[in-house]
Amino acid sequence: MNAEELTIVQLRQAYQSGDLTPVTAIRSIAKAIDSRDPEIGGYLEYDLDTALDQAKKVDLSLPLGGVPIAIKDLINVRGQNCGCASKILTGKYRAPYDATVIAKLRAAGAIPFGRTNMDEFAMGSSNENSGIKICRNPHDPSRIPGGSSGGSAAVVAANMAIAALGSDTGGSIRQPASHCGIVGLKPSYGRVSRYGLVAFASSLDQIGPMTKTVEDCALLMNALAGPDPRDSTCLNEPVPDFTEAIGQDVKGLKIGLPKEYFAEGIDPEVEKRVRAAVQKLESLGAEIVEISLPNTEYAVATYYIIAAAEASSNLSRFDGVRYGHRADISEVIKGDEAVLITHYKMSRAEGFGPEVKRRILLGTYVLSSGYYDAYYLRAQKVRTLIRSDFTRAFEKVDLIASPVCPTPAFKIGEKNSDPLAMYLADIYTISTNLAGICGISVPCGTVPKSGKDLPVGLQLLGKPFGEFDLLKAASAYELG
Amino acid sequence: MDIAKIANLARLELTSEEIETFGGQLDQILMHIEQLKCIDVDRIDATAHAAAIFDSYREDELQSAHSLSQEAALSNAPATAHDQIKMPKVIE
Numbered sequence A: 001m002n003a004e005e006l007t008i009v010q011l012r013q014a015y016q017s018g019d020l021t022p023v024t025a026i027r028s029i030a031k032a033i034d035s036r037d038p039e040i041g042g043y044l045e046y047d048l049d050t051a052l053d054q055a056k057k058v059d060l061s062l063p064l065g066g067v068p069i070a071i072k073d074l075i076n077v078r079g080q081n082c083g084c085a086s087k088i089l090t091g092k093y094r095a096p097y098d099a100t101v102i103a104k105l106r107a108a109g110a111i112p113f114g115r116t117n118m119d120e121f122a123m124g125s126s127n128e129n130s131g132i133k134i135c136r137n138p139h140d141p142s143r144i145p146g147g148s149s150g151g152s153a154a155v156v157a158a159n160m161a162i163a164a165l166g167s168d169t170g171g172s173i174r175q176p177a178s179h180c181g182i183v184g185l186k187p188s189y190g191r192v193s194r195y196g197l198v199a200f201a202s203s204l205d206q207i208g209p210m211t212k213t214v215e216d217c218a219l220l221m222n223a224l225a226g227p228d229p230r231d232s233t234c235l236n237e238p239v240p241d242f243t244e245a246i247g248q249d250v251k252g253l254k255i256g257l258p259k260e261y262f263a264e265g266i267d268p269e270v271e272k273r274v275r276a277a278v279q280k281l282e283s284l285g286a287e288i289v290e291i292s293l294p295n296t297e298y299a300v301a302t303y304y305i306i307a308a309a310e311a312s313s314n315l316s317r318f319d320g321v322r323y324g325h326r327a328d329i330s331e332v333i334k335g336d337e338a339v340l341i342t343h344y345k346m347s348r349a350e351g352f353g354p355e356v357k358r359r360i361l362l363g364t365y366v367l368s369s370g371y372y373d374a375y376y377l378r379a380q381k382v383r384t385l386i387r388s389d390f391t392r393a394f395e396k397v398d399l400i401a402s403p404v405c406p407t408p409a410f411k412i413g414e415k416n417s418d419p420l421a422m423y424l425a426d427i428y429t430i431s432t433n434l435a436g437i438c439g440i441s442v443p444c445g446t447v448p449k450s451g452k453d454l455p456v457g458l459q460l461l462g463k464p465f466g467e468f469d470l471l472k473a474a475s476a477y478e479l480g
Numbered sequence B: 001m002d003i004a005k006i007a008n009l010a011r012l013e014l015t016s017e018e019i020e021t022f023g024g025q026l027d028q029i030l031m032h033i034e035q036l037k038c039i040d041v042d043r044i045d046a047t048a049h050a051a052a053i054f055d056s057y058r059e060d061e062l063q064s065a066h067s068l069s070q071e072a073a074l075s076n077a078p079a080t081a082h083d084q085i086k087m088p089k090v091i092e
Helices: A008-017 A022-040 A050-055 A100-107 A150-155 A172-180 A214-224 A268-283 A292-318 A339-351 A356-366 A372-396 A419-424 A432-437 A467-479 B002-010 B018-038 B071-074
Strands: A043-045 A069-074 A111-116 A164-168 A183-186 A206-211 A252-256 A287-291 A400-403 A438-449 A452-462
Touching: A008 A022, A008 A214, A008 A252, A008 A268, A022 A050, A022 A069, A022 A111, A022 A150, A043 A150, A050 A069, A050 A111, A050 B071, A069 A150, A100 A111, A100 A214, A100 A356, A111 A150, A111 A252, A150 A164, A150 A172, A150 A206, A164 A172, A172 A183, A172 A438, A172 A452, A183 A214, A183 A467, A214 A438, A214 A467, A252 A268, A268 A287, A268 A438, A268 A452, A268 A467, A287 A372, A292 A356, A292 A372, A292 A419, A292 A432, A292 B018, A356 A372, A356 B002, A372 A400, A372 A432, A400 A467, A419 B018, A438 A467, A452 A467, B002 B018
Parallel strands: A069 A111, A069 A164, A252 A287, A252 A400
Antiparallel strands: A043 A111, A164 A206, A183 A206, A183 A438, A400 A452, A438 A452
């Protein structure tokens, strides 16, 4: 039995039956990584000795006892490198503490194992912005795995991990899950603690599970959700047992189809798969209604103002002083030039990659004197309109169904020189983060492209803290 | 966008090549963003957070379990001296 091919549920059964132990499972996963990851590039590194030490001591009676989880490289795991796939941190920052999600995973018996590749500081939709190495889609290595949690999606899809954690600021869990054919959930804003997550855009970021099945996703949500005294944005909302959503029927559940999400620009094959998935939910008893989210067309512009503004502010901490890359400026400084400013500018110029620089520049611009009202404040007001679209829609429906992205995974390099084209492809996922609601991507078939079958995801969106209904419908679709 | 001015505010040293590439790309992105100017937002409140966030307080007492030791706090510093972070000399 090869542990890496199993789901969380199957791995737990294999432990119970004695077919596997956490030590044999982790060794088997490490072997799979060594043999297959050179082609994919999903992992940045893994620490086998530490994981094996933990595996020997783990309590198998816990809900995730002995389950190794791959971790996106922007979540602090005490004692491990945390590089955000950036040259400014990689090899220069070892996490001195556990993020709350890691502490919670450990308390549930899970073992963090492996650091997954990503777009630098989670900025990107293709993983091409990794400052360390390229990551490829296991279904067609000439294509992108999606991003920014591309490594997490690729290693789960390629059976080099049981499950993984990702983070989602504008689609970064759901979009790579869709492109790699796995399940990925972005929890509601305030559902999961961000303490120990390296911040990109603080009003949008959420950590969430990336798994092989909806049931595994529910199991991880049980461990991750809940308030945290160290993150005041993580709210004290009741946490249900999410696994109880698995296998429940969807009779009478009202699902809305936003007409703006099935408009111009969507690949007809993608649309076919998504509509077929919606029909299946209908045949299982859900009621399908057309709805409208009229401010959808403004979402990309709103998002890229707000996300860039917050990023420029968050990333000011990378100053070459307390941690991270510090430029050697001894050769540059002449006479009484401003030493400190040069120190900052050179350290940041050497450490950050092009997409991060672009977003810092855009964010600094929209926050700068004379432009704040015209861009940032205006975007925050349009955000209110986008959020109201969803509030109104959820008065009529329980869930919303849509595609995750307009096309299947594209070729590596195809959109690299055109950042705007890349941003526009985020149209179906970014409103979720602006509105603070929850969303999931579930595999709903494949589309043939140049001889390969490329996965397509169905996106379901739920009310704030409505993850239970989301998992219920996703599981009904998956099992039905 | 006066990219050299913004780069200075952002504390980023850019090459002339970067100024050219980023300048063109950012102009394109700004053109797309311009569409927000046609929306009437006069009577709309701004949303900073999607959920209502409240200040969270605790007693002002040392929580040693949640605090980094001096050693841990300094462990990632690029240079240290006398239990402090060392910087290039900035004042003559």
